Amino acid sequence: MLVGYGVVGRGVAKVLNLKQSSFIKKGVKFKIVAMCEKDGSIFDPNGLSLKELDNFKKHRSFTTETALKLIPEIEADILIEVTPTNIINGEPGYSHIVSALKSGKHVVTSNKGPLALYYNKLMHIAEKHDRKLLFEATVCSSTPVFSLVRKTLQPNDILSIVGILNGTTNYILTKMHEEDISFDTALREACEMGYAEANASYDVDAIDPAAKLVILANALMGMKIKFADVKKTGIREITPEAVELAKSRNRVIKLVGEVSDSTVEVSPRLVPASHPLNVGGTLNALMFRLDLAHDLYIVGRGAGQIETASAIISDMLDICGCL
């Protein structure tokens, strides 16, 4: 069942529809048996079509019952929780996830709030109920991060993770670097392009990348870090002069997150122009420092409807045993 039918929810429905036959070839047939939005919910055990989802208010099953009411009642294997991130208390995502796990559903989410605030608590509930809680889409969207480490680098221990975790601020800093414009002008452009999140503060004040850093630290390095533990410095204070000075030294200013035994911090840093972490536009980039494989970089899109759906469906296939 799908909870949340904004950009991400629609993307999941679209890709499931588009690539249905390719998933059937892998031995899995996905059906969306229920969808809940703020305004109401619909359900059909035989599966809801894309058209029914898009016109859900006209569906014969339409009810104003909330997700929280329906989650324990609907028979489904997986809850896809894609409501917006709330970093204050993690709601409504947190309650949705807990309710699903307790009623025997696996959970796949792109919602950073619940995981950044209650990672260990949620994992404990998932374990207790023998269900999976997967969240590849919470960090770097389609770019594999959690599954990369867990499924492809298993012999390695992680010494540190350093990266560009927010596409919006990377877009702003790239624009400032390339066009010598001010922060305000670049931010305006990012909003016009649809790159800035509803609340631009989440991006430019480093709240979004800090939430991601907490999830990375707890999920991949076995830490017990809280959101409040992350030292956060945003990019509002960066002037064209600072960008220029960096450029004259063959460096770029990037908003960099780092987690290691001694550091949990998101802040603007100077990155050498030739460094693999110097990626432009809305790209995200992560560097893993590993004991065996040493420095490994992964670079890709950090947002986008279809991209985020890719990560969510990857988790869904994982739950179905299609690794």
Next chain:
Amino acid sequence: MLVGYGVVGRGVAKVLNLKQSSFIKKGVKFKIVAMCEKDGSIFDPNGLSLKELDNFKKHRSFTTETALKLIPEIEADILIEVTPTNIINGEPGYSHIVSALKSGKHVVTSNKGPLALYYNKLMHIAEKHDRKLLFEATVCSSTPVFSLVRKTLQPNDILSIVGILNGTTNYILTKMHEEDISFDTALREACEMGYAEANASYDVDAIDPAAKLVILANALMGMKIKFADVKKTGIREITPEAVELAKSRNRVIKLVGEVSDSTVEVSPRLVPASHPLNVGGTLNALMFRLDLAHDLYIVGRGAGQIETASAIISDMLDICGCL
């Protein structure tokens, strides 16, 4: 059982010894029950220690029996085939792998020859005997490529793969770019640093990256390409003048492999200085063009004893169900 005790074989033994307790925590205890080298073989069902392996000629079980004789006789779950690549006929690796699969062993290999020459044949044999044949270490060493696509990007179809697949030539080209030296001088340096393979032609004439491209195409894109199908141009003819001209246009010359529906080629190409594929030194970099996640880059070490062991042990853990 371990066949081949050169740099890679020793690396595997070393890491298995070093991280034994970490693998036991994952629920797996590895034992090397036999080791075969050109000069002879040793075995012990209780496991061979690092010391016994390093001094194998003095071991009580030492025999001049060949690997080919012993593979069907030794009781082992996995054959680790790490003899050197032979791109003419794939031997002795090819026969080792076939014999192991037929005698019920899974196979993990870093040997490019057998896979570049007989990919589909070998996969057919593996399937027939219900055994796994894994080869993460054949391309980009510790940098996950095959497991990346198979285990973390499952919803995606690959449209093309483009990359820097050979660390030695990347080192040579980086040196030529940074120090304005000739190809011959840079090659000599690469040999002195131990980066060039025994036969430098494998690297500089694009044989090694072409072999890797064939494995990528067949394993990840379902193609049936033969080694001879790859259009290969090496880097011998690249002059300091050409490097200089590229530099003046803010570009670098890289030896790039590409496979798509229309192209299977390794050749020197101009890459924009700011492009994520512009990686320096001995690094390897791959760009996957995917239908959902779009452009995804992975960058890491393409060689090294411990790095290659990381890839091999990742495959071994995969076989043991530790994904």
